[in-house]
Amino acid sequence: MRLLGLLLLAGLVVLLGGCAAKPVVVTKFKFIRPIVPTSLLSCAATPPVPQIVNQASVARYIVALWQDDLQCHAHLDAVRQVLGRKTF
DSSP states (O other): OHHHHHHHHHHHHHHHHGGGSOOOOOOOOOOOOOOOOGGGGSOOOOOOOOOOOSHHHHHHHHHHHHHHHHHHHHHHHHHHHHHTOOOO
16 A cells, blocks of 8 residues: 555656646747658559459449549549649
8 A cells, every 4th residue: 555655656746747847939840741652642553353243243343443433532632732732
């Protein structure tokens, strides 16, 4: 019990010791533009066509490709906009 009390007291001293430092005033900002390789700003090639059994599986594959492509381009356009690059 006494050891637990000493540990709590030591933790309290450490926590309160951090408040004693003088605050630092930031007077200069430096903007750092992230470097993103061009290869990461393009969508991947379409995946290979799976084994086709019927027209329904073809339709599901085409819809999945269309949705993935739209999502990829939307995300990349947002990244390009943040980076200040031209969208395609």
